[in-house]
Amino acid sequence: MVGETQWAKCGRFTGTTDIELTKGGAAQVSSAAVSLVGTDKFLDPSRLVHNFVSPRKRARQTFELLLPHFQEEKVTFTEDIAEWNYGDYEGLDAGEIRDSRKKRGLDRETEWDIWRDGCEGGESRQQVTERLDRLISQIRDIQKPYMNGEKPVDVLLVAHGLILRCFVKRWLGFSVDFPLQMILAPGAIAVLSYKNNNINEPALHVGMAFPAMASTEEEGGS
Template identity: 70%
Template sequence: MSDQDALTPRVFLVRHGNLKEINTGFKVYITGRRIGPSEAQVSSTAATLVGAGKLLDPSRLAHIFISPRRRARRTFELLLLSPSFGAADWKEKITYTEDIAEWDYGDYEGLKVGEIRKLRKERGLDQEMEWDIWRDGCEGGESMQRVSDRLDRLVSQIREIQRPHMNRGGAADVLLVAHGLILRCFLKRWLDFSVDFPLQMMLAPGAIAVLSYKNNNIEEPAFHLGITLPLLGERGKR
């Protein structure tokens, strides 16, 4: 971990583990409220990247925001609620919030993307352009604007948590545990891009992404293209 990493607060995005029961992923099924995570994926991430002196060091966390959905809650349990940390230690730092819940797919829940596009065209919609969730939202569910509004609230909360800690280090990191599509939306709003900005991203189930601030400046939100891990001899010192 570099000196700048130690002084600049970070935001960790953790996508819940993959779903066992159905073959998911936005390009296959639109799913917002289904099933639980594959525990092996998340446990492997936790063993490798979570712990004292590791990438996600629990002692450096100021707050944790979790989607209320069951698979996000279970993912958090596998990441941090081990006997060595203890659930009681985290109670005051945790917020379960709909602001980071998955996009509400409304009438499209459980449908394949191709099925949604076909249904819409049969109803006279999207004759010039294919349906795109980023731009068009979901009937009976959420629009792009509604998703943007709730994510902007969360971004503002995080900035207020981290603002006093710029250039000071300590327990100022924030953790988000949520879902693939909404976390990609969050990254766009973090960078002040619109939700439908064409930024191609991938976030594997059980993976961790890292956001922060360029030049230790809260007015310059950024994301890490790559990160360095703490040296073995430094682990546990911070």
């Protein structure tokens, strides 16, 4: 997920607005890169066959901090993994959105829920579903021939909090409005895969083992 922005700190819905990471957000991603990115680390660039990145500035910054020496031919900046287009709700927080809708006579029986109701002037859940399914199909086409480990075919997504949670739901075959509660902190890394090396059994790693570190003897120490 992209690092922290000023709007994210304030709980404001940030979709198409092209704002940068805060200093803290950039430091957050840089720290993750040092700890988690590298040969035989949690995110090994040598295992990446492609990267799909949101075209928003904050996502590009996050990607460049994670992988400063990336190969351009292995990167696609695509609206398919851009944040949900919040339309008229851009820059508002959830409370302001709900208050505005109620004042206009909406949501008399149930509270507004973005997963179910979408955004006025922005995207519906169906539109989000269609673009995520298109991306998932691309990823599975890349990985399907190598499900038995013939070669590493890891794919990295660098995107935003809400759309990535939508992506997880679609990856697992759930609707965007399926009540699967998730927390994804700024700068966090999550892992999706397949059960039993089967392309038809997409899965979520609820616990991921870190690669074993080389021992002192292996590194040439005494």
